[in-house]
Structure formats: C-alpha cells, structure tokens
Amino acid sequence: MTQMLKPTDLNIAQCADIWRSGGLVAFPTETVYGLGADACNGDAVAAIYAAKARPSFNPLIIHVADITTAQRYAVFSDTALQLAQAHWPGPLSLVLPIKRGCGLSELVTAGLETVAVRIPENPLARQLLGRFGGAVAAPSANPSGAISPTTARHVHAGLSGKIDAIIDGGPCHVGLESTILKVGPDRVHLLRAGGLPLEDIACDVVVSHPRGTEDAPQSPGQLQSHYAPNAQLRMNVTEAHEREYHIGFGAVAGQINLSRSADLREAATKLFAYLRMADEDAATLGKSHIAVAPIPHEGLGMAINDRLKRASAPRG
Ligand code: TXA
Numbered sequence: 001m002t003q004m005l006k007p008t009d010l011n012i013a014q015c016a017d018i019w020r021s022g023g024l025v026a027f028p029t030e031t032v033y034g035l036g037a038d039a040c041n042g043d044a045v046a047a048i049y050a051a052k053a054r055p056s057f058n059p060l061i062i063h064v065a066d067i068t069t070a071q072r073y074a075v076f077s078d079t080a081l082q083l084a085q086a087h088w089p090g091p092l093s094l095v096l097p098i099k100r101g102c103g104l105s106e107l108v109t110a111g112l113e114t115v116a117v118r119i120p121e122n123p124l125a126r127q128l129l130g131r132f133g134g135a136v137a138a139p140s141a142n143p144s145g146a147i148s149p150t151t152a153r154h155v156h157a158g159l160s161g162k163i164d165a166i167i168d169g170g171p172c173h174v175g176l177e178s179t180i181l182k183v184g185p186d187r188v189h190l191l192r193a194g195g196l197p198l199e200d201i202a203c204d205v206v207v208s209h210p211r212g213t214e215d216a217p218q219s220p221g222q223l224q225s226h227y228a229p230n231a232q233l234r235m236n237v238t239e240a241h242e243r244e245y246h247i248g249f250g251a252v253a254g255q256i257n258l259s260r261s262a263d264l265r266e267a268a269t270k271l272f273a274y275l276r277m278a279d280e281d282a283a284t285l286g287k288s289h290i291a292v293a294p295i296p297h298e299g300l301g302m303a304i305n306d307r308l309k310r311a312s313a314p315r316g
C-alpha cells in the first residue's frame, strides 16, 4: 500500500520516520519528484533500484538540508564552496570527492570515488530533509526510462504499490532535473544540462561543456533512451504529419503549446506533463507519433533539447 500524504507537520514527521526505518518516500523538489531513502542504509537504497527497475550501475544524488550536512559526506574545494553558496538551495547537483568513512552506502555511488550532492529549494523538501537530519538518496520518482514526474499524481501512476508513501507538495515549478557539475581541481565539467541554465552559473573557474550535451563527459549510466513516451517522438518539427500529435512552442502552434510567448522557463515547467498528455491524447486520436516544435538551444532550452533528444532516441 502506498500512502498519499498531505504536507502537514505530522506527515512530515512520519516521512522522516519511514526513512529512518528503511522505507521509501517520494517527495517534491523544485525540479522533479524524487524517490527518497536513507543514503546510509544499503537495503533501503537497494529498494529504490528495485522499485524503479533501475540498472544498479547508475549512481544516485544525495539530498541534504544544508551545507554543513553536505560536508559530512563530500569534500568541498574552494570552487565547490563558491558554487554551493551561489546556487544552493536550488536546481544544481555537485559531483565531489566522497568523504572517507562517511557511512554512505556504496550502492549510492555505484562504487565511484565521487558523490553527487544537492540542496533542493522546495520548502517541503527542506523541511523533510531537516527533520531527517542526514542524507536522502533520491533519483527521479519514475520507473527507469519513463518520463520524470512533476506532480504527486505522476508518481502514483508509475510507482503505486511499490513504495511506502508519496507526500504531495503540488507541481514542481522548475520541471527539469538539476544541472549536474563535476568539480575537479582546476576544471568544472557539465555532466547534465538541467534546471540551472549554463549561462547563469556563477563560478571563477571555466565550466567546460560541449556545443550540445550529447558530446558531454557522460554521467555513468546516462542511458540514451530515457524520458520516453509510448509514442515515437520527433524533434524540431515545424509542420507535423497526419499521424503525428504536435506539441508547439511559440509561433509553431501545435495541438498543445509549451509556451505561446516562447518563454523557456514556462516550457521547462510544462515539458514532462505535456509529454504525458500528448501520449494520452495521441492514443485517443489514433496518432502513432509525437512531433515537437523547434526549441532554441540556449538557457533552459539546452536542457529541454537534451531531454527531447533522449525521449526520441531509438528504444533499447
Ligand atoms: O533534479 C534532480 O536531480 C532529481 C531530483 C529528484 O533531485 N534527481 C535526479 O536523479 O534526476 P536521477 O537519478 O534521475 O539522475 C541522477 C544523475 C544520473 O545521471 C547519474 O549518473 C548522475 O546523476 N550521478 C550521480 N552520481 C554521480 C557521480 N558520482 N558522478 C557522476 N554522475 C553521477
């Protein structure tokens, strides 16, 4: 049985207790809903992989309430601290050297020497993490390969019966996963474009990134086909074919439109919900494919195009 919880003080305390006893709770962050477990409890982390049917070589991000707690698990260089102070809480994950003997389960890091850390900004997430006190490992709360959830209902549709609870904090206002930066001694690498646009990153050190994220030094286990709707998806489509359900952007109207005013922030927030909606509507209308209008490759458009590219990749 998966409990659907409202965000009351009592329920927040209950979620922290579920984590302490090794259970799984899905919770909102400003990016997407995460499926959380105690990052120091190997059995609990294994249960995340099982609930999502996630390949276990793909490491997880740990979520904490504040920088002091983050420093219990990861070693912060000056650059890392600068990035953390500039952007936390917020849609940024930092890949840092793991602190020896910190107690994190090896399943979280898939045996790597580094750990991905983030402090989410969503107030409910921060209350939950503060109440728990430690590190919560949390991938997006969807079956592996499926579209990431931006509402509690999306989580319920994918994972009901497989997890202990879902706490409902309303829709996620960023709507795309966090930007992931790997902080090295003299370079910072973009591993995943995400909710913090590259142009907004405040850092004295050069952030290396490819023209498109497709050439990026990959996060391990970043699967080609991901975020995939049931219908086949085609990108950069100005005029859709008869068999295609068209998602528009700006002046390219489409059946539904990510942002009529061509606002990338609005499009990012709506993207995953609209992919789900398009899937349902396409099936109803007897259309076998989804087409998406061109999205400018700047700001949040870089992360949007990354997700669309994976959603349109050949299925493995
Ligand atoms: O916004 C987000 O980041 C959401 C919310 C729930 O926080 N989480 C999320 O987690 O997107 P997930 O598991 O779907 O993606 C985590 C990504 C994976 O691509 C993984 O390979 C990468 O982070 N990652 C984790 N640890 C890493 C490490 N030590 N080195 C490199 N990449 C790492």
Ligand code: MG
Pocket: 139, 140, 148
């Ligand atoms: Mg995911």
